[in-house]
Every structure is written in structure tokens, then in C-alpha cells.
Amino acid sequence: MRELNGAARHRIGFTLNGRAVSGWAEPRLLLTDFLRQELGETGTHVGCEHGICGACTIRIDGRAVRGCLYLAVQADGREVQTVEGLADPDGALNALQRAFRKHHALQCGYCTPGLLMSLTDLFARTPRPSEAQILDVVGGHLCRCTGYAGIMAAAREVAAEP
Amino acid sequence: MKPPRFDYVRPDTVEEALAVLADFGDEAQVIAGGQSLMAMLNLRLAGPRVLVDISRLEALSTCQETGDCLEIGAAVTQADLLDRADLAEAVPLLALALPHVGHAQTRNRGTVCGSLAHGDPSSELPLCLAALEGQVVLRSTRGERRLDAAQFQTGLLSTAREADELIVAARFPLRRAGAGHAFAEVARRHGDFAIVGLAAVAHDGQVRLGVAGIADRPEIREWPFEREDIDAVLNRLAWDLDAADDLHASARYRRDIVRGLGPKVIAEARSCAN
Ligand code: FES
Ligand code: FES
Numbered sequence A: 001m002r003e004l005n006g007a008a009r010h011r012i013g014f015t016l017n018g019r020a021v022s023g024w025a026e027p028r029l030l031l032t033d034f035l036r037q038e039l040g041e042t043g044t045h046v047g048c049e050h051g052i053c054g055a056c057t058i059r060i061d062g063r064a065v066r067g068c069l070y071l072a073v074q075a076d077g078r079e080v081q082t083v084e085g086l087a088d089p090d091g092a093l094n095a096l097q098r099a100f101r102k103h104h105a106l107q108c109g110y111c112t113p114g115l116l117m118s119l120t121d122l123f124a125r126t127p128r129p130s131e132a133q134i135l136d137v138v139g140g141h142l143c144r145c146t147g148y149a150g151i152m153a154a155a156r157e158v159a160a161e162p
Numbered sequence B: 001m002k003p004p005r006f007d008y009v010r011p012d013t014v015e016e017a018l019a020v021l022a023d024f025g026d027e028a029q030v031i032a033g034g035q036s037l038m039a040m041l042n043l044r045l046a047g048p049r050v051l052v053d054i055s056r057l058e059a060l061s062t063c064q065e066t067g068d069c070l071e072i073g074a075a076v077t078q079a080d081l082l083d084r085a086d087l088a089e090a091v092p093l094l095a096l097a098l099p100h101v102g103h104a105q106t107r108n109r110g111t112v113c114g115s116l117a118h119g120d121p122s123s124e125l126p127l128c129l130a131a132l133e134g135q136v137v138l139r140s141t142r143g144e145r146r147l148d149a150a151q152f153q154t155g156l157l158s159t160a161r162e163a164d165e166l167i168v169a170a171r172f173p174l175r176r177a178g179a180g181h182a183f184a185e186v187a188r189r190h191g192d193f194a195i196v197g198l199a200a201v202a203h204d205g206q207v208r209l210g211v212a213g214i215a216d217r218p219e220i221r222e223w224p225f226e227r228e229d230i231d232a233v234l235n236r237l238a239w240d241l242d243a244a245d246d247l248h249a250s251a252r253y254r255r256d257i258v259r260g261l262g263p264k265v266i267a268e269a270r271s272c273a274n
Helices: A031-038 A095-102 A112-125 A131-138 A149-160 B014-027 B037-042 B078-083 B092-100 B112-118 B124-131 B230-240 B251-272
Strands: A002-004 A010-016 A019-025 A057-060 A063-066 A079-081 B007-010 B028-031 B050-053 B063-066 B069-073 B135-140 B143-148 B153-155 B166-173 B180-187 B194-203 B206-212 B219-224
Touching: A019 A031, A057 A112, A063 A112, A095 A112, A095 A149, A112 A131, A112 A149, A131 A149, B014 B028, B014 B050, B014 B135, B014 B166, B028 B037, B069 B112, B078 B092, B078 B112, B092 B124, B092 B180, B092 B194, B112 B124, B112 B166, B124 B166, B124 B180, B124 B194, B124 B206, B180 B251, B194 B251, B206 B251, B219 B230, B230 B251
Parallel strands: A010 A079, B007 B050, B028 B050
Antiparallel strands: A002 B007, A010 A019, A057 A063, A057 A079, B063 B069, B069 B166, B135 B143, B135 B166, B180 B194, B194 B206, B206 B219
């Protein structure tokens, strides 16, 4: 049984975008804050911090989840993927990111990392998703800028790619 | 906001989890998927002394058909269940209702039993369990007991679970031959909490209708098929549930959903029955 004292910081390690990372966390530390503040990976955004907006969405063990509803200590030993892992190491955007740019699927960009990770998850599971499947996934996010049309267009384009 | 301070334990066995619950009682809080609890912690609506994480317990991660039920372990996520190819055959009502539970991103982490444990009056899974007359399996160092859905949920966000008990599984009855099922809900947006959710089961000349989102827990009523005054019956039910106005909808709107959507859900369940 793993027992962690609430007042102390504990060593937490997991795989982040393919490389081993570690840091220190109190049990109450959210995974979003661990990523951003302990690891300095600020690509993952934090909006509502109670599961509604989707800005914090990341993938854990190949499933899109809310980073703000996940404790850092729960991620110990897991495989975590964030928006930083999408582009090539040389910075070249991947197909989904290029489609977002092309279709103006972002304006302020606050919601974008979460949407990219949710859609990455969808395409990993369902390479040719239907309109309804895309809508279901995009429906788990709030975007206050775009009106969603560009986001849907970008997702549709990737879904139609050979 | 951020959660208040708590100790964290991750037991390696169910027995260890039960021992912690026996020690700490209501100062302990079980977390599985945490899709309700984490939000409550972040909002500081919950402040346990110790958080007991059961999400990695292998023994609770299985779904199996036992006798006439699909027994769903406490660590099984809503997405795991929805991924089962035979779900629509085994428990059709779950296959119909699960896509309405939260969003894909929360179903990936949220568990079936966690949703039952939370006991939100508008949530889909307690409604399904009640409409199907399923059971919740509770275990403690004192032993194990099974409660019918109607005994388990006692009101708004409250259940009959004792402080030292762990929900180890939920038992959803398998589809009975010839039974028809239907599910519908009205929500502000897909994935939001239902304003009103309706589940119908038609079987053996009887129809059962469950209503969530009005009373403090799912309410179930049953009629014979041949009942002709169904509109009057639904109207009475709508008034019986004693709807209240809130931010999302007026009492009258809620009654209208029961009166307007109720006949459609019943008709759909009957059309799937044979
Ligand atoms: S910050 Fe996690 S859902 Fe809004
Ligand atoms: S681009 Fe600004 S919130 Fe979506």
C-alpha cells in the first residue's frame, strides 16, 4: 500500500511525451499544476479547474482525460501525453495542428491544447470518425472565440485525409 | 481552486482498502475516477482527511456476467463499459444511456460505481440501475451486503453506504428475452446534467418508467401495456414528483418534459419489445 502524508512532498515520476520525468508533489497537487509549475510544461492550459471547459485535456495511458481532475500522485508510473508532444522535435506542426492553423480553428488559443489532445485521442482510436463522433468530442470543450466552425472544419479535414 | 490538504493512500488489495475505511470511517473518502469528487475537492465542497485511491485495484477492474446480471467492478470506467462490443445485447439500457453521461473525456476516467456513489438526482446511471432494478454490492471488514437500487440511493447526493463500506460492484440485470428499452433526456447541451432524464423498460405486458432530475432520486412507476389513459397517468406522475424551479428550468418545464417525452420513450421501449 502506498501511503503519502498530506503535508509532505513526494517524488512522482512518469513518462511525458516519451521521456521519463519526475518531480515533487503534495498529494493535493493537481496534475495540471505539476505539469506547469513543477515540470515547466505550460502547454497544458487551465480554465475552470472543475472539469467543465476542457482546456486541461491531456492523454494518460492513451485516453483523453481532464488534467484538472487528476492528482499528480495518481499519474505516478503512467504514460502522459501533452500538447508539447504533438509537433516534430524540430518544431514542424503535425497534420492536425496544420489543419487548425489553416482553418482558423484558434484565435486566443486558450482552449486549443485541450482540443488538440481530445482530437488526437479521437483519431488514434477512430482514424475516420463520423461527424457525430467529432461533435461528441468537440462538445467536451468550451471555446469562447471561434464559434467552433473552424475547429470542426479542421477536424473534418484530418478525418478525410488519406 | 485547489483541493485542501489530505493524506493519500493507494491500497494494493481490496482488503487493505477496507482496513483503511474501517480505521478512518467518514474521514476517509474513496476515489475511483474522481470525475465528481475531484471537482468537489477543487471547489472545497469535500475535505477528507484521507483519500483512498481504488482506481488501480485489479480485483475491481473487471466486468463479468454472473447469473442474470452484468456485474461491474468499482474501478471499471464508463468508457470501458461503452467499449464492450456486447453491451447493447447484454444491458441495452446502459448502451443507450452511457453516451449521455458527461463527455468522452470524463467517461474515460469516470466509473459506473462512482456515479452511483455520488447519487446525483439527475444523473443517468442511478436512473438506469433503478429502472432495471439492479443492485449495489457493498463490502466492509464486517462483511458484504447487496442493496437494491431503491434502498441504496436515499436522497440528494446520499446513499445507504455506511462510512466503512466500499462499493465493490454494481449489478445490472441482463436483458430479459423480449424486453424493450428506451432512454431520452433533455439537457442544456449534450453532456450537461440532464434537466430531466427518462428510461423505459417494456417487458411481459408491463412498462416501467424511470424519471431522473425532478425528485431527489430516480422515481420509478410501472403500468400494464393496455392502460389507455397513459397521458393522464403521466400527468399525475409529473405532478407527483413535486418539481421545483431552478436555474436551469422551471417546474412547469420539467412537468412538460414528463408529459411530452414520456409517451415517446414508452412507445419506443414497447416497439423494441417482442
Ligand atoms: S480546467 Fe480542466 S476542464 Fe476546465
Ligand atoms: S480560441 Fe480562444 S477560447 Fe478557443
